[in-house]
Amino acid sequence: MSKAIRIHAQGGPGVLSYEEVAVDAPGPGEIRVRQTAVGLNYIDTYHRSGLYPLPNLPSGIGLEAAGVVEAVGDGVANLKVGQRIAYGAGPLGAYAEERNLPASKVVPLPDSIGDQQAAAMMLQGMTVEYLIRRTYPVSAGETVLFHAAAGGVGLIACQWLNHLGVTVIGTVGSEEKAELAAAHGCHHTINYRTENVPEKVAALTDGVGVPVVYDGVGRDTFHASLDCLQRRGLMVSFGNASGPPPDINPAILTQKGSLFLTRPTLMDYVATEQEMRNCAAALFEVVGSGAVQIRVNQTYALAEAQQAHEDLEGRKTTGSTVLIP
Ligand SMILES: NC(=O)c1ccc[n+]([C@@H]2O[C@H](COP(=O)([O-])OP(=O)(O)OC[C@H]3O[C@@H](n4cnc5c(N)ncnc54)[C@H](OP(=O)(O)O)[C@@H]3O)[C@@H](O)[C@H]2O)c1
Structure with missing residues (x-):
């Protein structure tokens, strides 16, 4: 037993x-x-x-x-x-x-x-792999918004995005978490308990917004996330830490600039044995090189x-x- x-x-x-x-x-x-x-x-x-x-x-x-x-x-x-x-x-x-x-x-x-x-x-790192390389493949020089930047997925994402030459705006729930995220490569932190996230994102992007928001917080951040996107940007709603996101009318995506919305899960990105092995290999590579520390x-x-x-x-x-x- x-x-x-x-x-x-x-x-x-x-x-x-x-x-x-x-x-x-x-x-x-x-x-x-x-x-x-x-x-x-x-x-x-x-x-x-x-x-x-x-x-x-x-x-x-x-x-x-x-x-x-x-x-x-x-x-x-x-x-x-x-x-x-x-x-x-x-x-x-x-x-x-x-x-x-x-x-x-x-x-x-x-x-x-x-x-x-x-x-x-394994789970959090493979999630970051598919989010930033396959759901919205980021490019060096872009600026993205990642919610809960000091969390498990968040700290891995900050480091991996930084390694790819991406500027990271990360949301956090406290000053200590802001410091931790910054120490892991998050360039700009926003305390979403006290600050207006779309306003800060606009200020950091010359009023343009970001091409992608990675949102694992859900209910509390969903609408603000849409307001952080540039025209034709992609909303990646990948979790529910504060509760499930609200039901929405697709017309809201038109009103906010012909946005795209996806609600992905790791299981569909490592659906075959080969996909899982490729995903884990990419994670082992960035951890092995020291670019991402766990x-x-x-x-x-x-x-x-x-x-x-x-x-x-x-x-x-x-x-x-x-x-x-
Ligand atoms: N779709 C997928 O494939 C996939 C895979 C892995 C994980 N996820 C999702 O990614 C998210 C992060 O996962 P994780 O395991 O790394 O967790 P985590 O980020 O370590 O913990 C969740 C964080 O969310 C923030 N948060 C904001 N509002 C909250 C609230 N009302 N209640 C609780 N937490 C709140 C907190 O950080 P602050 O205090 O800084 O706000 C908290 O530390 C989760 O939503 C998870 O379900 C999705």
Whole structure:
């Protein structure tokens, strides 16, 4: 038997239950992993709360971890017992000491990337890869707006955008977070609790606006984000940290300058094994070169997942967080 967090009903952090679970031998195409670090992500709170429905209850939770291969099932040729691996796009059930998952969902870890670092970066880092290279491929010299710049996705985005020669305007909820974002390559910070974001963006862009806004905050920022875009700009609404974005009439996109709107998810950008491997390889390259540094700003024991969720939803965390089984 081993330990895992399970949920029997969706709701507040109290539904996260630390339990004994049996882990079978891996099936065909699967590996069993002893996990050493589990990534905490905002999407875990949506799976827990019910904002995102789950196919079956009770259910495991969590999409990201690093660890060591303990056993391989039939047909797995590319991984060996003892090999270090990580994953960041599920399947659900990462909050666990041990688990089985498809070999096609994991990547081998280079020696240069530690387990905690891997668990801190796979989901958030692959997200940054697809947002800035594939959803709206940024170009050197452009200025973009990235919300929650001191968060997990945010700190990776600031560094990667900076590395690509892009000027980053980042929103933050406090002075400390502004300093942290600036130290990670965010050129201009806006405290969206106290400042008018469209006015500041206009001032920083000679009144033109930005070609793209990356908005993972959702409800509280959605309309202001549209007001920060230049004509024919792209609104990338990729999360709901403050709640889901409002329903909109498409005519608003016309009124604000023939804007484009997309609501992407990582799962559609790493939908095939090859896409996932390419995405992870691009992340490993910028981390390996030192252009993007991954620091784990918070760690919790896996058994303390409730507290970790409360702190993440309470805006108490910065950067990436890992749970230690
Ligand atoms: N679509 C995708 O493929 C994808 C993939 C990964 C992540 N995401 C989304 O990206 C966003 C960031 O994810 P993350 O895991 O890196 O989280 P995070 O940014 O570390 O945490 C969320 C941050 O949002 C800000 N925020 C603003 N208003 C908030 C509110 N009312 N309640 C809570 N937080 C609020 C807070 O920063 P301040 O205090 O500075 O405001 C908070 O720290 C989330 O919306 C997540 O769902 C989407």
